[in-house]
Amino acid sequence: xxxxxxxxxxxxxxxxxxxxxxxxxxxxxxxxxxxxxxxxxxxxxxxxxxxxxxxxxxxxxxxxxxxxxxxxxxxxxxxxxxxxxxxxxxxxxxxxxxxxxxxxxxxxxxxxxxxxxxxxxxxxxxxxxxxxxxxxxxxxxxxxxxxxxxxxxxxxxxxxxxxxxxxxxxxxxxxxxxxxxxxxxxxxxxxxxxxxxxxxxxxxxxxxxxxxxxxxxxxxxxxxxxxxxxxxxxxxxxxxxxxxxxxxxxxxxxxxxxxxxxxxxxxxxxxxxxxxxxxxxxxxxxxxxxxxxxxxxxxxxxxxxxxxxxxxxxxxxxxxxxxxxxxxxxxxxxxxxxxxxxxxxxxxxxxxxxxxxxxxxxxxxxxxxxxxxxxxxxxxxxxxxxxxxxxxxxxxxxxxxxxxxxxxxxxxxxxxxxxxxxxxxxxxxxxxxxxxxxxxxxxxxxxxxxxxxxxxxxxxxxxxxxxxxxxxxxxxxxxxxxxxxxxxxxxxxxxxxxxxxxxxxxxxxxxxxxxxxxxx
Numbered sequence: 001x002x003x004x005x006x007x008x009x010x011x012x013x014x015x016x017x018x019x020x021x022x023x024x025x026x027x028x029x030x031x032x033x034x035x036x037x038x039x040x041x042x043x044x045x046x047x048x049x050x051x052x053x054x055x056x057x058x059x060x061x062x063x064x065x066x067x068x069x070x071x072x073x074x075x076x077x078x079x080x081x082x083x084x085x086x087x088x089x090x091x092x093x094x095x096x097x098x099x100x101x102x103x104x105x106x107x108x109x110x111x112x113x114x115x116x117x118x119x120x121x122x123x124x125x126x127x128x129x130x131x132x133x134x135x136x137x138x139x140x141x142x143x144x145x146x147x148x149x150x151x152x153x154x155x156x157x158x159x160x161x162x163x164x165x166x167x168x169x170x171x172x173x174x175x176x177x178x179x180x181x182x183x184x185x186x187x188x189x190x191x192x193x194x195x196x197x198x199x200x201x202x203x204x205x206x207x208x209x210x211x212x213x214x215x216x217x218x219x220x221x222x223x224x225x226x227x228x229x230x231x232x233x234x235x236x237x238x239x240x241x242x243x244x245x246x247x248x249x250x251x252x253x254x255x256x257x258x259x260x261x262x263x264x265x266x267x268x269x270x271x272x273x274x275x276x277x278x279x280x281x282x283x284x285x286x287x288x289x290x291x292x293x294x295x296x297x298x299x300x301x302x303x304x305x306x307x308x309x310x311x312x313x314x315x316x317x318x319x320x321x322x323x324x325x326x327x328x329x330x331x332x333x334x335x336x337x338x339x340x341x342x343x344x345x346x347x348x349x350x351x352x353x354x355x356x357x358x359x360x361x362x363x364x365x366x367x368x369x370x371x372x373x374x375x376x377x378x379x380x381x382x383x384x385x386x387x388x389x390x391x392x393x394x395x396x397x398x399x400x401x402x403x404x405x406x407x408x409x410x411x412x413x414x415x416x417x418x419x420x421x422x423x424x425x426x427x428x429x430x431x432x433x434x435x436x437x438x439x440x441x442x443x444x445x446x447x448x449x450x451x452x453x454x455x456x457x458x459x460x461x462x463x464x465x466x467x468x469x470x471x472x473x474x475x476x477x478x479x480x481x482x483x484x485x486x487x488x489x490x491x492x493x494x495x496x497x498x499x500x501x502x503x504x505x506x507x508x509x510x511x512x513x514x515x516x517x518x519x520x
Contacts, residue, residue: 040291044287048141056121062121065120076159098176099172105166116301117203125138143272148208155297156172202254211290218242221244338420375403379400464494
């Protein structure tokens, strides 16, 4: 028995009493750790070996790959889900899908299915029709799609070692013939081994072996209302982010289910210069990136399988494109500064702000600000950080009281400066999105406002306030207004930024009012 197996026995004996069905946090943390670079590399090296001759659908190399996969499914003790109680579903001669099922444990949900798949075929020796050349050489397809198959194998392994019991059923599919026109998934959709009407969601894993700059593309979240939030995570590694593209392409097996009006997702790390070339080999795989994608897939698949409800197909997604996204998500324009003068925070003299030029009459009384003046206090509080002056200007009603040093005098003078426009208390604007009920996305963050100081940015999504969800943007607005009017000193939001979920505390106290404010 390997050391890894021994560790799993110890971990899951400890957690057994915590679980009936569903992936609790402790179990999931342990399961994620079980997915290793070493195991992923082992799968890819087998599937992308020259001995398999590029795994062309129906070829001897393709059948050798299928035997390897079936052995892994047997080891995982998954139920065969093909016709006649087999793992295989044959079609068009020697082509074959491999199908296995993890049955749900919830009596109300076990009849619903999540289909998660990856195609295991590639293009063999390559031809003018399916390769960018050179032709006649083995195309091992390490990324396309030994990477996706290996990721799915490791997810299955993690679930089986931990004896995971999902609430709804999961159908694991290794598709054949994808490179010849999505033949395997199309055949299954015409002759499904579980009722197609019971499939609530399809997830496709295709080319996840070349993670660059931490970007994981998640295609299809707009095919079901609320899928973006369901696919967001609190466990992504630092630097990893999700690209929720609005584009849905007919380039892999998710398209089969999208065409069948089933919410459909695809995980992908991008096309590269080795795509459909003999150079798509093992040594170019980013196994740390594959591990990140695999762990993310495990977390999301467990969450989706255990969710109380999954969204229905959203037909509007058929008309949405990246161009639509750019038009819809355009940020609101910046609001004008309330200060009637340009200023500069002096880093070398951190307790002063230099007045660079006066735009309008910048004094409310006889005494006027002048270029070259140095502000040392705002509303009686000494300058302690860069955000203090602009933050006070945003919150002020009509004017600010400033203590100023002028070059010809060592004595500070008191100048009252008028403020333009209306006060900004939070500094946050948002808009609703039909694909994300119970959420809003940020369209403007006013610089130096409480929202900006808390780190909120345009395109962030807000999913909850003070730990509670909300029905629509009006309810969120009303609840924020109520908290502001009752004198709350902070607002707590659940925020998603490019797939990363986090709690954000927005302090409503002005910088300079507490000892901790210089860090804001």
